[in-house]
Amino acid sequence: MNSKQYNYDYVIIGSGFGGSVSALRLSEKGYRVLVIEKGKWFRGEDFPKTNWDLKKWLWLPSFKMFGILKMTVFRHATIISGVGVGGGSLVYANTLPIPKSEFFNSGNWKGLVDWEKELNPHYAVAEKMLGATKNPKFYDADIALQKVAQQMGRSNEFEAPKVSVFFGKSDVKVKDPFFNGEGPERMGCNFCGQCMTGCPNNAKNSLDKNYLYLAQKKGTKVIAEKLVTSIKPLDDTNLNFGYTVDFKNSTSYFKKGIGSVKTKGVIFSGGVLGTVRLLLNMKAKKNLPNLSDEVGNHIRTNNENLSLITTRDKNIDFSKGIAIGSIFSPDDNGHVEAVRYGAGSNFWKILIIPMVFGKNVGIRIFRLLKELFFHPTVWIGNYFRKDYAKRTVILLFMQHLDSTIKLKRGWFNLSSKLSSGLKPTPFIPMAKTLADKVAKEINGNAFMMSTDILLGSPSTAHILGGSVIGKDISNGVIDADQKVFGYDNMYVCDGSAVSANPGVNPSLTITAMTERVMSKIPEK
Numbered sequence: 001m002n003s004k005q006y007n008y009d010y011v012i013i014g015s016g017f018g019g020s021v022s023a024l025r026l027s028e029k030g031y032r033v034l035v036i037e038k039g040k041w042f043r044g045e046d047f048p049k050t051n052w053d054l055k056k057w058l059w060l061p062s063f064k065m066f067g068i069l070k071m072t073v074f075r076h077a078t079i080i081s082g083v084g085v086g087g088g089s090l091v092y093a094n095t096l097p098i099p100k101s102e103f104f105n106s107g108n109w110k111g112l113v114d115w116e117k118e119l120n121p122h123y124a125v126a127e128k129m130l131g132a133t134k135n136p137k138f139y140d141a142d143i144a145l146q147k148v149a150q151q152m153g154r155s156n157e158f159e160a161p162k163v164s165v166f167f168g169k170s171d172v173k174v175k176d177p178f179f180n181g182e183g184p185e186r187m188g189c190n191f192c193g194q195c196m197t198g199c200p201n202n203a204k205n206s207l208d209k210n211y212l213y214l215a216q217k218k219g220t221k222v223i224a225e226k227l228v229t230s231i232k233p234l235d236d237t238n239l240n241f242g243y244t245v246d247f248k249n250s251t252s253y254f255k256k257g258i259g260s261v262k263t264k265g266v267i268f269s270g271g272v273l274g275t276v277r278l279l280l281n282m283k284a285k286k287n288l289p290n291l292s293d294e295v296g297n298h299i300r301t302n303n304e305n306l307s308l309i310t311t312r313d314k315n316i317d318f319s320k321g322i323a324i325g326s327i328f329s330p331d332d333n334g335h336v337e338a339v340r341y342g343a344g345s346n347f348w349k350i351l352i353i354p355m356v357f358g359k360n361v362g363i364r365i366f367r368l369l370k371e372l373f374f375h376p377t378v379w380i381g382n383y384f385r386k387d388y389a390k391r392t393v394i395l396l397f398m399q400h401l402d403s404t405i406k407l408k409r410g411w412f413n414l415s416s417k418l419s420s421g422l423k424p425t426p427f428i429p430m431a432k433t434l435a436d437k438v439a440k441e442i443n444g445n446a447f448m449m450s451t452d453i454l455l456g457s458p459s460t461a462h463i464l465g466g467s468v469i470g471k472d473i474s475n476g477v478i479d480a481d482q483k484v485f486g487y488d489n490m491y492v493c494d495g496s497a498v499s500a501n502p503g504v505n506p507s508l509t510i511t512a513m514t515e516r517v518m519s520k521i522p523e524k
């Protein structure tokens with residue numbers, strides 16, 4: 001086949017961090033690129049004002065909800081992820097840390113490359129492209145975290161994170177400040193705390209304002225509201241011949257909108273849930289039979305614990321600031337962040353129950369009943385608070401220590417299984433110590449997600465792995481350059497390729513890893 005017989009040189013499935021970086025770099029190299037995204041396009045005015053506007057906030061297509069946040073409950077983890085043009089960058093909390101050295105020397109990719117050295121220059125490019133800047137202002141939630149860092153003798157570790165936010169004037173529209181005027185017009189941040197329901201002020205550097213915007217200028221075509229359903233080689237005997245990619249409408253029941261394109265190459269960038277689901281389906285249906293048996297294995301939750309601490313003090317407003325305003329390492333393995341939602345975004349209060357630990361569900365239920373008996377107003381009162389977001393600090397605790405689960409195809413959907421290694425747990429002693437200290441500091445009470453306590457499995461916004469890097473097809477899905485074993489011109493560039501627990505927020509790492517892969521693909 002010659003190149004004119006293909007519709008595109010590369011089809012990219014998903015428009016999150018991996019997909020957007022791939023789109024820009026491939027189109028700069030002269031390739032014809034198509035990005036297919038199942039979610040919608042969003043402008044500042046399209047985002048929900050609070051997370052009670054479930055239709056605009058949640059992605060639940062069966063209920064005609066086409067928002068930016070998807071929640072998927074598995075037996076061994078509850079996963080929250082982003083949907084829409086720009087993927088997780090629409091809903092994320094903007095924080096862009098570089099992991100500690102342990103990340104580069106652990107997990108499935110250990111020893112294959114000197115990852116820290118090799119990724120270092122790509123982290124620098126990623127920071128520049130995403131506009132990483134130190135948060136310039138602390139508010140009440142950050143000050144509470146700072147006091148806890150002091151009490152723990154870790155003041156030196158407390159700092160403002162680098163975030164992908166434009167801190168210009170919040171009431172003046174200016175020409176693109178990041179790419180010599182090549183990017184879109186922008187407004188500065190007004191510290192409204194709404195980053196995780198979508199920035200209404202055009203101040204968050206989401207991917208539609210950098211990588212994807214510039215990629216479109218270079219010729220990348222983006223089609224939204226289409227779900228990729230199938231990938232198949234054009235010729236089973238010559239894998240260098242390219243692929244057909246099939247898709248259908250993702251936001252309409254009645255019009256199926258089925259379509260298909262021929263492409264020389266494919267980049268899987270659907271995030272862990274999107275990519276792993278597609279790869280498992282394609283392997284089972286024998287569309288891509290050469291795929292490694294490791295698809296779906298080595299999925300990591302970043303060893304997280306989310307605790308939500310609500311103050312009894314009516315005069316405090318923790319909702320002011322950017323979504324994550326401060327961070328510190330309470331010990332050698334952990335990393336904690338003070339997180340907030342904007343005023344009025346009170347949805348989470350209906351999914352939480354008091355923080356209790358215990359080695360089995362019986363003990364935890366007993367402790368919950370004790371809480372209910374001795375402090376009924378604290379627990380029940382929380383569900384009736386109209387100013388819940390204003391009164392709540394969310395602590396996001398993460399660790400780089402390893403623990404993994406697997407995803408498998410079930411009867412109707414994916415299901416989770418435990419792996420042979422450590423089991424991810426929400427009951428991390430350091431997370432409880434931190435929650436107790438912050439609760440004391442702000443005169444409050446600590447809560448956790450009910451699924452975490454009742455199922456004994458963690459909630460995570462940072463699901464990673466499932467198509468990990470390996471030395472060969474027997475221990476990985478992709479090689480060290482993220483090329484899929486068994487196929488030509490096929491790559492995985494998203495969180496599913498991250499092959500160890502970073503123990504910090506992963507988007508900068510996904511961006512840097514994808515920059516590295518793209519730097520190795522030759523000009524057309």
Ligand SMILES: Cc1cc2nc3c(=O)[nH]c(=O)nc-3n(C[C@H](O)[C@H](O)[C@H](O)COP(=O)(O)OP(=O)(O)OC[C@H]3O[C@@H](n4cnc5c(N)ncnc54)[C@H](O)[C@@H]3O)c2cc1C
Binds near residue numbers: 036039
């Ligand atoms: C509330 C929240 C806060 C977060 N805060 C931070 C933070 O502060 N810092 C940080 O580093 N990370 C944060 N994250 C995590 C971050 O969003 C993800 O790690 C990151 O977006 C993953 O990037 P990705 O390239 O793997 O794909 P994603 O960004 O997840 O994008 C994948 C895209 O592919 C689309 N897709 C999937 N399957 C298909 C298909 N079959 N066909 C078409 N399209 C498909 C999806 O709709 C999605 O838009 C946060 C996440 C959440 C949910």
Ligand code: SF4
Binds near residue numbers: 192199201323
């Ligand atoms: S704090 Fe408000 S204005 Fe600033 S980036 Fe977040 S949502 Fe946008």
